[in-house]
Each structure stands twice: as C-alpha cells, then as structure tokens.
Amino acid sequence: MQITRASEYAMLGLLALSRRPAGSIEMVDALAHEEGVPTSFLGKIFQSLSRAGIVKSARGSGGGFSLVRTPDEITVLEVIEAVEGPIALQRCLETDSDCTHREGCALCGLFSEAQDRVKEIFGRTSVAELTRRHTPFVEYEERTARSRPKHPKTAAATKPKRSRTLKLSS
Amino acid sequence: MQITRASEYAMLGLLALSRRPAGSIEMVDALAHEEGVPTSFLGKIFQSLSRAGIVKSARGSGGGFSLVRTPDEITVLEVIEAVEGPIALQRCLETDSDCTHREGCALCGLFSEAQDRVKEIFGRTSVAELTRRHTPFVEYEERTARSRPKHPKTAAATKPKRSRTLKLSS
C-alpha cells in the first residue's frame, strides 16, 4: 500500500527538469544529483517516462532528456501511472480483474471510492504547481552542511556536484 | 500501491462473523469457506486481529473466534491497520520516517493529502455498514452453479461445506 520509490524519483527528476528553461535538454546525472537520487536508477525510470510521451530522449554525446509538454500540462497522476502502470488500490480494481465474486461484494465499492479520491487529487495537480512549492535537495544540503555534524547517510551524496557544460582542468 | 490480500480476507472474515448472532463463537474454517478464502491463511490473519483486540480467540475443541465489539464499532481503517500496520501512502509518511529532505519537499504535502482522504474514507465506514450491502461468496456460488459449465477455478471450493455443530454418521 505504498507509492513506489520509482514514482517519487520520477517526480523529483521532472521537478528538476522543470526548473530549466523550457525545452532545454539536460542529462540524467545532473538531475539526479540535484535531487539526491541514484543516477542510474533515475535513468531507468526516465525510460518509462519517455515511452509514455512525457519526456523526449536524445542519445549520444551532448544528449539527455527534455520535456515534451510544459510542466503545467503534466499531471502527477500520469507520471505515477507511467512508472507503475494504472493505479489499482486493490486487485479487484485492476483493468483485467479476475475477481470471482464481483456481484454481491461490498468491499470493491469502498475501495473504488477511495481510489477515485486518490486519482482525483493526483489528477488535478500538475508538475508546475509542485515546482513552485519545491526547493531542490541540493540546496537543503548546502544550507545544513555546516551545522550538521556529518550525517552519515547524506555525506556521500555531497561530493560529485559536476555540471555538464563547464569542464574544469584535467 | 495496493491494499494487500490479507486485509481483504480480514474484512471478508469479519463480514462473515458479523452475520452470526452477536457474541457467538465460530471457527475459522466455516468463515473461510463462506467467503471463499484459504482457511489457514485466514487463520493467520485472525491472529493479527486478535492481537489488535478486534476479535477474541478460544482454543481447543469447540473453540474459534468471536467479535469483541459490535460490528458498527469496528472501522475498516483499524482492520487494515491491524493487518498491515499503520497506513503510509509513501515512505516519507511513515511514523519513523527517515526522509532526508523534508523541509522544502513539495511531494510529501501532496501524498499526505491523498493519504488523509483515504484514511478518512476507511475511518468512517464500519464493518456493520458493509455487512448490509454484502452477499457472501458461497451464495453467489450456489446461484451460478447450474448455469456455469464447471469453472475450474471455483470448482474446488464447492465441496467441503461442513457445519460445526451437526455431526454425521461415521
């Protein structure tokens, strides 16, 4: 009964991408570090988003991902469903449900009510809306770095901080 | 992102138990067959319900389970939480959340909204209310038995139909 980590990362990645100028292409690695998410996992997740027509991928050197639509045209619901498949709060609510006793069962009615509410909430919020309220993970890291006595879990994520366009010596 | 089968079976078992006269004791096997659910799995699930104080167990010959409260005092929410633990639509909403970037994150706000709605729906429906709308699985079986050309999946569940009080020859 949980939204998977993949969906969470997908949203964070899109949030990062939405902060860029519209239509700009960005590589997965930068997005991942910006939100403190494992790079290659985010790469795999973005493949799903690409297949769902939410982002567009460009291969080869200088490649990366870019948004197909504007952030306010992307809903949280479709991001989650792109990653996890159609939302079904219970097996009887799946599209190809094989539940044996649909007729007199009172449970599916209740589950379906809850599911509708969830889908309604996720359906009416856009990526753009969340971008407004969201501060990237990396900023939080910087702000708390000095006051924090080396938190072991977040310490590892701090170092790599590279940008794709500028290339330093050696 | 699904309510587990255990919760579903727990509800079905309680629904069956609610159809009995108040306070009566019934064995798991009867409840299980009545709702078409694997017997020993339901047994394990009812242990959780027992620990949560929703049902009371009696061991030994003539034993079984009985409701502690009346069906209208049992909410669907507490049944689900008794079986699966506290509902958390996402890891950051768990009681001992270790999410690193709570502060500026916009996602948890949205997830928490959805979670509240779900808990509200499950919190305001009682077992009694569902019992009214629910017809047991076994009735559906009997009604459709003749018109159905031996459905392999449900065929096995039809036979055992024993009652605990009456004992036949041999």
Add this chain to the structure above:
DNA sequence: TTCAACAAGACCAATTTGGTCCTATTCACC
C-alpha cells in the same frame, strides 16, 4: 575515423507477499 558521452535494458539482491504445514493447547467425552 575514433573516442567519449549517453540511453537502453539485461541482470541481480533484498524485501514483501501470500500462503502451507507442523506444533502446542484446550476442551469434550468417556
């Protein structure tokens, strides 16, 4: 033409789910 950057996806370990089956306890009956 070569090389490095990149997406794509095969692969894998750990956890969770969905059960089964054996064991310990209790009661009913003799």
Add this chain to the structure above:
DNA sequence: GGTGAATAGGACCAAATTGGTCTTGTTGAA
C-alpha cells in the same frame, strides 16, 4: 481424571515485487 480430536498459534517457505547496478550498444563531436 485420562485420552484424543479439534482448534488456534506460529515457524517456515516459494513466488513476486522492489530497488537498484552493470554492461552493452548507439550517437555525436573532435
């Protein structure tokens, strides 16, 4: 009161899902 059948309790297990990593193949730039 002893004995055994009936019952809950809980250890155990297989399969699916999750949460990733690593290799491979493609592409553009130098």
